Amino acid sequence: MDIKTFGLKEGELFVILNPFGDITPSSISPHEGLYRDDTRFLSRLELKVSGEVPRMLSSTVKSDNILFTADLSNPVIKDGKSSLQKDKIHIFRSVFLYDNTLYGKLRLINYDQKEVEFPLELFFDADFYDIFELRGARRIKRGRRLPAEVTQRGITFSYQGSDGIKRLTKIAFLTGPDHLGENRALYNIKIGPQEKVEILFTVRAAYEGDAEPIEIESAYTRLLYKKQEEEAETVKIKTSNEHFNELLHRSRADICTMLTDTPYGRYYYAGIPWYCTTFGRDGIITALQCLWIAPQNALGVLGFLAANQAKELDPENDAEPGKIPHEMRSGEMARTKEVPFRRYYGTVDATPLFIVLAGEYLKRTGDIDFISKLWENLKAAMQWMVTYGDIDGDGFIEYHRHSSKGLINQGWKDSFDAVFHADGSLAKGPVAVVEVQGYAYLAYHHMMHMAKLLGDKQTLNEALKRTRHLKKNFHRAFWSKRIGMYGIALDGEKRLCEVRTSNAGQVLLSGIVSDRYARAVARRLMERDFFSGWGIRTVAKGEALYNPMSYHNGTVWPHDNSLIGWGLQRYGLKEEVITILTGLFDASLFMELRRLPELFCGFDRRADEGPTLYPVACQPQAWASGAVFLLLQAALGLDFEHHTRSIIFKSPRLPDYIDWIEIEGLGFKEGRADLLLERYKDDVVVKVVKKEGDINVVIYK
Structure with missing residues (x-):
C-alpha cells in the first residue's frame, strides 16, 4: 500500500483505515474505504477536534486481527469559549467489523485540571465506487446516487446501480449528536477534569431487506467467539524465539481473517484490498500451505470450486468443461460485464492444482468418502487437462486467451510481460509454462492413487499413461544448457x-x-542473482526484463518461495529450505505488524535496512500468510500417512535461531499428539509429550 494503512476484514466486509482511524482517500492512498462485494460503501470517515485533525500517539491492529485502535490527543484549542494546550484530552478510538457493519467508538478523557468545551466532528460520505474503478478502469456509465436521508440519529446514503441493485450505507449514532447534516455529525463536547465521554456509531453496508445491526457489546462478543472457534480448530505452534512466534501468530490470525463462509464451507479469500474474493489458484495454494495445521479448511475450498467448475464452453469467460475458476466477483462492473470476472476461468493451473489439493487432503486425512463425492469433478478436471488443457496434443498443458477482455498470461505470473524470451520479446501463441507441467505430473499421480482406492481402472490407466508421457518428455523440452536450469515456458x-x-x-x-537436475536448479536459485538476501526473486538479475520493482519480473513473493521450499525438501535440500525460511523471517522483522505482504521489491539486502516494500501489495494476503507454515513443514520434513495413522518427520531441521518448537494437537480424527522438537548438538530430537488415540510418530534421520 502507498502509505501506512490498516485493514480489517470480517466475512464479506473489509475496511482500510489510515493510522488515525480515518477514511480519507487521496492520490497516494486511493483505496481507503469500507467495502462489501467489490463496492466501496464508505469513502469518508474523518474525525476533527475543534476543526483540526487530532494528534497521533500510536495506532495498531490487535494481534488477533479483530480490533483497530488509535491513541490520539487534542491539538491546541483556541476557539473563544475556552483554550487548551495540546495533549490534555486523550482520545481513544476503536473500530471492528461484524455482520457487514463497522462499529466505531470514541472515548475521551480530560487530563487537564479544568472543564473544557470544544466541537468534535465526524464527516461521512459514500461514493459507491467499484473496486475496478479504483484500480484504474474507466466507466462509460455509472449508476445513480440518490439523495441522502437524514434523521435525528442517522444518515443513509443510497446508490441505484446500473446492475439494478440498490446499495445502502446506513450510519447510526448510538450517542446522539448535537447537530446532524448530510455529511457531518457535530458533538459539542463539555468535559470536566478526569471525566469521560463516549461516542458510539455504526456504519452498515447494506442491501434492501438486510436486518439492522445488533448492539456493540453483543457484536464484539460474537466476533471473539467466532475467532476463538476458528483458531481452536488449528494446530498450535510455539517456538523458543518470540519474534518468530509473532510471525506465526500474525500469519495464523491472517489466515483466519481471510477465511470466508460460502454455501460450500469456508474459503480462503485472496487478499485485501484488491483481491478480497474467491480466486481458484490462491485458495488452493493457501489450503495446501495450511493443510498440516488446518486440513478441515480444504473441504470448503474443494467444495466451492467443484460447485463452480465449468460445464460448458464459454469463450468470453475462458471457460471449458471441467475447468476450475480463476476469479469470481459480485460487484457492479462484474455484474454488468464491464469486466469479465463475474465468473472467470482464465487460469491454466487451478485445474491441476484442484486435483493436487484433493490428493494431498486425502493423504493428510484419509477422508475417502469426501473424495468419492468429489470424484466426478476430479475426473472432469483431468479430462480438461488432456483435452482443452493440452491444446496441441503434445502432452503439455498450455493456455491461450479466448476472452476479448481476459488475461493474456494465465499462469500465476499473469502480468502481460511475465513470460518472455532471453531477448525480452514476449512469448506468443499457446504457452506452456514450466511449473504447470509439474503440477500436472503431480495431479496425475494423485489421480492414480485415488482411482486405485475407488476401483476406477480406466481413470487409473489414463493417469498412468499421462504421467509416463510427461516424465519422458519434460526434461528434454524445458531444460536449457545455456542458463543451467529449466526455462520459463514453451511458446x-x-x-x-x-x-x-x-x-x-x-x-x-x-x-x-x-535428483541430479533438482540439485542443479537449487544451486542456481541460491546464487546472488536469484537470492536477494530476503528471498528468491521471480526473475534473476541480468535477464532482459528484470526489474526489482516489477510485479512479476524481479520481486520476491513469499508464497512462491514457500512452494520452492516445499519442492526442495523432496530432495533432502534442507539447508536451502532453512535459507529461504530465514530470509523471509528476517524480512518480517521489518514489516508492520510482523506481517509478510503479498510481495516486496527484489533489491539486494543491505545492512541495517529492511526490504523495500512494493507500494500496492495486498496486506494481508492469504498465500503470503501461509508461506511460513509450508516452509516450517518443509524444514521439519513433516508428512502424513493416514493408512498407517503415522505422523512422519524426515530429517527434521531447525534454523539456528530456534532451539525448540512445540506442536500441539497434530494428528488425525483417530488421534492427536502434542510434540516437542528440540535441538541437540547437530540433531533435532522429537519427543511425544502427549498422545491420544491410535496414531504413530515416526522419525527418519
Missing part, C-alpha cells in the same frame, strides 16, 4: 523461453525432476 512455436525464473523452482514440488 506457440515450441521455442523454449530461456530465462532464469523462480518458476523452475516450483517444478521441484512435483517430483518430475531427477
Whole structure:
C-alpha cells in the first residue's frame, strides 16, 4: 500500500483505515474505504477536534486481527469559549467489523485540571465506487446516487446501480449528536477534569431487506467467539524465539481473517484490498500451505470450486468443461460485464492444482468418502487437462486467451510481460509454462492413487499413461544448457523461453525432476542473482526484463518461495529450505505488524535496512500468510500417512535461531499428539509429550 494503512476484514466486509482511524482517500492512498462485494460503501470517515485533525500517539491492529485502535490527543484549542494546550484530552478510538457493519467508538478523557468545551466532528460520505474503478478502469456509465436521508440519529446514503441493485450505507449514532447534516455529525463536547465521554456509531453496508445491526457489546462478543472457534480448530505452534512466534501468530490470525463462509464451507479469500474474493489458484495454494495445521479448511475450498467448475464452453469467460475458476466477483462492473470476472476461468493451473489439493487432503486425512463425492469433478478436471488443457496434443498443458477482455498470461505470473524470451520479446501463441507441467505430473499421480482406492481402472490407466508421457518428455523440452536450469515456458512455436525464473523452482514440488537436475536448479536459485538476501526473486538479475520493482519480473513473493521450499525438501535440500525460511523471517522483522505482504521489491539486502516494500501489495494476503507454515513443514520434513495413522518427520531441521518448537494437537480424527522438537548438538530430537488415540510418530534421520 502507498502509505501506512490498516485493514480489517470480517466475512464479506473489509475496511482500510489510515493510522488515525480515518477514511480519507487521496492520490497516494486511493483505496481507503469500507467495502462489501467489490463496492466501496464508505469513502469518508474523518474525525476533527475543534476543526483540526487530532494528534497521533500510536495506532495498531490487535494481534488477533479483530480490533483497530488509535491513541490520539487534542491539538491546541483556541476557539473563544475556552483554550487548551495540546495533549490534555486523550482520545481513544476503536473500530471492528461484524455482520457487514463497522462499529466505531470514541472515548475521551480530560487530563487537564479544568472543564473544557470544544466541537468534535465526524464527516461521512459514500461514493459507491467499484473496486475496478479504483484500480484504474474507466466507466462509460455509472449508476445513480440518490439523495441522502437524514434523521435525528442517522444518515443513509443510497446508490441505484446500473446492475439494478440498490446499495445502502446506513450510519447510526448510538450517542446522539448535537447537530446532524448530510455529511457531518457535530458533538459539542463539555468535559470536566478526569471525566469521560463516549461516542458510539455504526456504519452498515447494506442491501434492501438486510436486518439492522445488533448492539456493540453483543457484536464484539460474537466476533471473539467466532475467532476463538476458528483458531481452536488449528494446530498450535510455539517456538523458543518470540519474534518468530509473532510471525506465526500474525500469519495464523491472517489466515483466519481471510477465511470466508460460502454455501460450500469456508474459503480462503485472496487478499485485501484488491483481491478480497474467491480466486481458484490462491485458495488452493493457501489450503495446501495450511493443510498440516488446518486440513478441515480444504473441504470448503474443494467444495466451492467443484460447485463452480465449468460445464460448458464459454469463450468470453475462458471457460471449458471441467475447468476450475480463476476469479469470481459480485460487484457492479462484474455484474454488468464491464469486466469479465463475474465468473472467470482464465487460469491454466487451478485445474491441476484442484486435483493436487484433493490428493494431498486425502493423504493428510484419509477422508475417502469426501473424495468419492468429489470424484466426478476430479475426473472432469483431468479430462480438461488432456483435452482443452493440452491444446496441441503434445502432452503439455498450455493456455491461450479466448476472452476479448481476459488475461493474456494465465499462469500465476499473469502480468502481460511475465513470460518472455532471453531477448525480452514476449512469448506468443499457446504457452506452456514450466511449473504447470509439474503440477500436472503431480495431479496425475494423485489421480492414480485415488482411482486405485475407488476401483476406477480406466481413470487409473489414463493417469498412468499421462504421467509416463510427461516424465519422458519434460526434461528434454524445458531444460536449457545455456542458463543451467529449466526455462520459463514453451511458446506457440515450441521455442523454449530461456530465462532464469523462480518458476523452475516450483517444478521441484512435483517430483518430475531427477535428483541430479533438482540439485542443479537449487544451486542456481541460491546464487546472488536469484537470492536477494530476503528471498528468491521471480526473475534473476541480468535477464532482459528484470526489474526489482516489477510485479512479476524481479520481486520476491513469499508464497512462491514457500512452494520452492516445499519442492526442495523432496530432495533432502534442507539447508536451502532453512535459507529461504530465514530470509523471509528476517524480512518480517521489518514489516508492520510482523506481517509478510503479498510481495516486496527484489533489491539486494543491505545492512541495517529492511526490504523495500512494493507500494500496492495486498496486506494481508492469504498465500503470503501461509508461506511460513509450508516452509516450517518443509524444514521439519513433516508428512502424513493416514493408512498407517503415522505422523512422519524426515530429517527434521531447525534454523539456528530456534532451539525448540512445540506442536500441539497434530494428528488425525483417530488421534492427536502434542510434540516437542528440540535441538541437540547437530540433531533435532522429537519427543511425544502427549498422545491420544491410535496414531504413530515416526522419525527418519
